[in-house]
Amino acid sequence: MNRTLYTVLFHLGLPIIALRLWLRSRKAPAYAQRIGERFALGLPAMQRGGIWVHAVSVGESIAAAPMIRALLARYPQLPITITCMTPTGSERIRSMFANEPRIQHCYLPYDFPWAASRFLNHIRPKLGVIMETELWPNHIHQCAKRGIPTVLANARLSQRSARGYGRFARLTRPMLAEMNLFAVQTEAEAQRFLELGARPECVTVTGSIKFDLTIDPALLQRAVAQREQWQTTQRPVWIAASTHVGEDEVVLSAHRQLLAAHPDALLILVPRHPERFNSVFELCQQQGFATVRRSAAEPVTASTSVLLGDTMGELLFLYALADVAFVGGSLVPNGGHNLLEPAALAKPILSGTHVFNFLEIAALLRNASALEEVTDAASLSIAVQRLFDQPELARTMADAGLGVMKANQGALQRLLEGIGRLM
Template sequence: MNRTLYTALFYLGLPLVALRLWLRARKAPAYAKRIGERFSFGLPTMRPGGIWVHAVSVGESIAAAPMIRGLLERYPQLPITVTCMTPTGSERIKAMFAGEPRIQHCYLPYDLPCAAARFLERVQPTLAVIMETELWPNHIHQCAKRGIPVALANARLSQRSAKGYGRFAKLTQPMLAEMSFFAVQTEAEAQRFLGLGARPETVEVTGSIKFDLSIDPQLLARAAELRGQWQAAERPVWIAASTHEGEDEVVLAAHRQLLANHPDALLILVPRHPERFNAVFELCQQRGFATVRRSKAELVTANTSVLLGDTMGELLFLYALADIAFVGGSLVANGGHNLLEPAALAKPVLSGPHLFNFLEIAALLREAGALQEVDDAQGLAVAVQRLFELPHDAQKMAEAGLKVMRANQGALKRLLDGLGRLIS
């Protein structure tokens, strides 16, 4: 399939795209808003020029934040347009860069030639930076036609994804050949991009910028202060973060087992998607757990068993409140989420077995003794209880995670240096 056929199929599939938006809007009404932006109509007023950064959703937006701040510092004269595809990503971008006048934001239009052309005519970037794996043939081609270099930042490409791209070589190879810079996380991923058609001079192993996460000391101080207000400084607290449908029941079953031996244990439960907040709250109540919602600023008391983290932009703070962290999206076949956020906060890290989105990072943490994987509620309960009862083991895991973080830092500078060569 070449780009012409791909484009024709995209146009033919627009009714399905509309149906998908409608179905999503039933659960998350924000999907029904700003639809014009998805076709490059009704875009907000923007200062042209500068850098365009695309981060598809929440996870990529968080990963992109240090890079964006580095670009703001290095190029104080340039505006930065940040795009995404989801309402949650949009809210995260707005929250992270509130008050920064040089940050411009809208949805990325669908990958149609006319929409991509209108978007680029409005934004007129001197550089396009795409986070991780979000490759769109028409957007990239329209950039190439205008002489706009395109970089893939913090690039990752699993063996499975590489096989998928390889099946459409007539589409993939020209697209990758039009790109100017691939800042990839590992040598294995570099070889996959080269095998698919990226030009050798454009591929550089820079590492993962997720290792360059810096923690504000005030975050830890605020967390300690809040636990003091809860009178929970000595209370065992664990967090299950970024959970997906099918995981909350497992987590709550593990918490039930844990309460048999530690009746004062507190679980901070943080669903990944905000449209699930209400359903998970109802689930907690149905299962008989005394639950309060973070969004209501309700006080956690000695009788509280679960704190529902139903806010946006607070995940690092909620991690800081806990003693032990379980990272979701891993008990179901979703591929996991960022294991390095709790590691950077010196928390022992637990996860399920499905970590195919973070294989290299998981391997580093596992080999260092900073990560333990569990398969079910029983395994999760046993792991959490062991770390509660053996604080020395928990401390060893936390220190091992910090050591892995420090040993792998520097990717952000290498990425920014590579982007600087394109800007200059």
């Protein structure tokens, strides 16, 4: 399949796209808003001639934040347009850069040639930076036609994804050949991009910029003050972050078992997707847990057993409130989420075994004894209790995680140098 056939099929799939948006909007009404932007219609007024950064959703937006802040500092005369595909990603982008006038934002239009053309004519970027694996043939081709260099930043490509791209070589090989820089996380992934058609002079191994995450000291101070205000400084607190369907029941079962040994334990439960906030709150209540919603701004009291993290843009702060961190999306075959956020906050880390989206990072943390993997409610409860009961072990794991972070930093600087050569 070449790009022409791909484009024809994409147009034929318009009814499916519309149906998918409608189905998603039933659970998350934000999907029914700003639909014009997804077709490059009614785009907000924007400054032209800057840098375009695409981060598909929340995880990529968080990973891109240090790079974007560095670009703002390096190119003080340029605006930066950040695009994404999801309402949660949009909300996170707006919350992270609310006070930065040079940041402008909209959804990335779907990969129709005419929509990509209209979008690029609207913002006329000097450079496009795409985070991780979000490759759109028509957007990349339209950039190449205009002489706009494109960068795949923090690039990763699993064996499974490489096989998928390989099946459509007539589409993917020309697309990869049109790109100007692949800042790849590992040597193995660099080799996969080369085999699929990336030009050798454009592929460089930089490592993962997720290791370059820095924590604002003010956030840590705010977390300490919050625990003092809630009078939880002496209570054991753990967080289950970015949970998916099927995990909340496991986490709550583990918490119930934990309460037998630590009756005053507090669980901070943070579902990954906002459309699940209400159902998870109802689940907590149905199971008899005294639950407070973060969005309600109600205080955590001595009787509170679960704090539901149902706000956006606060995950790092909620991690900072906890003594032990479990990272979700890993008890179910979703692939896991960013393990380096709790590592950067010096928290001992737990996860399930389904971490195929973060295999290298999980291996580094596991080999450093900074990560323990669990499989069910019983093993999760035992692991959390062990870390509560053995603060020396918790501190050792936390220090090991910080050590892994520091040992692997520098990817951001290498990425910025590559971008600088293209600019």
